[in-house]
Amino acid sequence: MTEPTGSGAAAEAASLGEFSRRAGEFLDSAIPANWSELEPAELIPVAREFQAALYDAGFAGITWPAEYGGQGATAAHEQAFREQAAGHDLPTGPFVIGLGMCGPTLVDLGTDRQRERYVRPLLRGEEIWCQLFSEPDAGSDVASLRTKAVRDGEDWIVTGQKVWTSGARHADFGALLARTDPDVPKHAGLTMFIVDMRAPGVAVRPLRDMTGRSPFNEVHFDQVRLPADAVLGEVGAGWRAAVTMLGHERVSLGGATRRRDEPLGAANLARLARENGTAAVPQVRAELAGLHAAERALELFSVRLRQEAESGTPPGARGSVGKLGGAMLLWQALHAAGEIAGTDAVAWEPGDEAAEELAVAINAVPASSIAGGTNNVQRNIIGERILGLPKEPQVDRDVPFRDLRVGTQRETT
Amino acid sequence: MRLVLTGQQEDLRTAVRDFLADQAGPERVRDVLETADGFDRVLWRRAGAELGVLGLVVAEEHGGAGAGHVERSVVAEELGATLVPSPFLASAVLAVDVLNAVDDVGMRERYLPPLAAGELIGTVAHGAEAAERDGGWRLDGRLAPVISGDVADVVLVHAATPDGTGWFALDTTASGVHRTTLRALDPTRRLARLDLSGARATRLDTADPDAVRSSVDDLAAVALAAEQVGGMRRVLEMTTEYAKVRVQFGRRIGSYQGVKHALADLHGSWEQAVSVLRHAAWAADEDPDELPIAAAVAQVFCAPAAFRAAADGVVLHGGIGYTWEHDAHLYYKRAKTSEVLFGSERDRRLRLADLMGV
């Protein structure tokens, strides 16, 4: 054995290089072929298998604490993995909500038993999670939700309806926000629960979105019985738990690594421009350069947030900057796509998969400006929580939920 | 890559910020604008001698700090935030970068120490014709706009020669040099025209003058992005503060979404601008291959973002923001000038497209 000769930093760089190389090798060999052609139901088992392999190779939950099943590695490792992954298309879609939102919230707020029970299976892709917040009358204003959970001895009985719940059809568990006390103001009477999506009384109905696909659903709860230890965080502290989860959501949505060949990415649009002969047109070149700069700015911002988190500054509400920036970037890309692809973006030969993918991406652009809090809501968050600007006048802050006659409540609870 | 500042770099920022707050507050900025030089020579020397910020990227053997571009960008950011008029961009950035990039050790030894100490002011100009006659090099041509060309002691000139391009050092007191201070949109950044007729200059020894030019351009793009980011920060702070106190229709204007959302967008673009700046400065120090594209991205992103911020800053202040007494217009004028000084938005984007390989 030779003594390590390098400095700590050099040794770290070497270990990072090795990590990155292993990640590249893993990704080159482990991604199932043609997975993107699978129907959603066929994809699930393939995705589970891949996620398990990812975990076993040490690339899932890279920065999550080791005691809960994560890898306990640094933001630099996470970054190295993301750089490798950007060159690939990974079948990890079904786990986005679990890994980006529910898992980190479990780590923050769960009891030891809950962390023990749920975190590792989540990281290994054994269990899929969904987020049960929005209701027909409570979207941006989540805290005015009406789904109720009533005590029955030690248990809770849940009744109500959620909507636009992504991935609910394939989910094993959901993080549910429900009203447990209608006698206090709307934010104070909420509790977060972990719900088994196969429990009796849970019914999931797919909804079609504007791309024609059905990735989100309605979820109905009819007298669903939950045990006492289904509470995540504390009874009555559901709003705080929701804010924690929404914070993770924004960071994960805003900081998501964009695939290098993503249909609306500058690289793909540049390829398109070369193919259709518009790459020499100055306006097209300028458009592509502007798009590339905007992509880089957002990417570098999320790297910077991760590095800051590592040196002790948590992102806080700044996740909203990435979330809003990501949504705005898509509108810019959508414009560039129209300029470059022209009518090819709206009409194509049957069987032209690349064109089809572009069209689906175009149709999906509004989703980012709505899901996870609309752009306006993100701007409110940035304005109020980061810049400290005065809040909107609030008409219902101190009124017991039961007495609310404003907003969305039409019937007495 | 490293996108957060180290403790030492943060300390440098604090030192510069304190120095500027103490010596160059907003009133002082306006006072010096009225002086003949348009900047504070005493302050300049102290910045060189006491604070040591004029030679951050100058090697220690030449009297500099031997630090890097991240450090220099921290200083440029603070200067951009306060708009203190100074020849920093001309002297501590452009001139120093040319001398660092050429092969001419003798000229480096001659000019870098006084530039770093603030005893000499340098700048860079393009577009002259150089020819050998009367036993030396002579420069001809009309060069404009030259940044701080009115106060520079030495101008490093990129000129056409009978055998390609070359770099020359021109003493501004030499005969055949005529300077005219231009009237400028931005009162905090002086620009001049130099008319050269047979002005004697010394040729700098360098193998690839055009490569020197492009590396100097890249590094200038980084320093300029830092100024822009600093200006954005100050505009954001100023406007946010105002939105918290100004009352209209019985509410503080910051509680209106029309105002709040504009500020939120401004904050978001500033956060992203900081990120591309940190990356470009890091690349300047650590990854020269990555520098051209990182610098191009920084300019494509920061230049319009800084102008947008400054323009919104004026408008969000309402009538008071449009007055001469308010600082908002100074940021507006600086941002517009910076946006066009080194090339148009279209030039920047086309250059980035080339670098992207489109």
Ligand SMILES: Cc1cc2nc3c(=O)[nH]c(=O)nc-3n(C[C@H](O)[C@H](O)[C@H](O)COP(=O)(O)OP(=O)(O)OC[C@H]3O[C@@H](n4cnc5c(N)ncnc54)[C@H](O)[C@@H]3O)c2cc1C
């Ligand atoms: C693709 C997709 C996936 C989703 N997945 C999930 C999921 O998995 N789980 C889940 O719980 N929910 C999910 N949602 C729901 C999503 O969180 C809500 O749709 C979103 O928060 C907006 O709520 P809303 O639809 O009720 O719109 P509304 O709140 O009714 O908003 C309508 C309009 O009013 C504006 N508005 C509302 N309030 C304000 C305000 N205070 N200031 C300014 N403007 C305002 C909004 O910006 C918007 O433009 C998903 C939605 C989409 C589109």
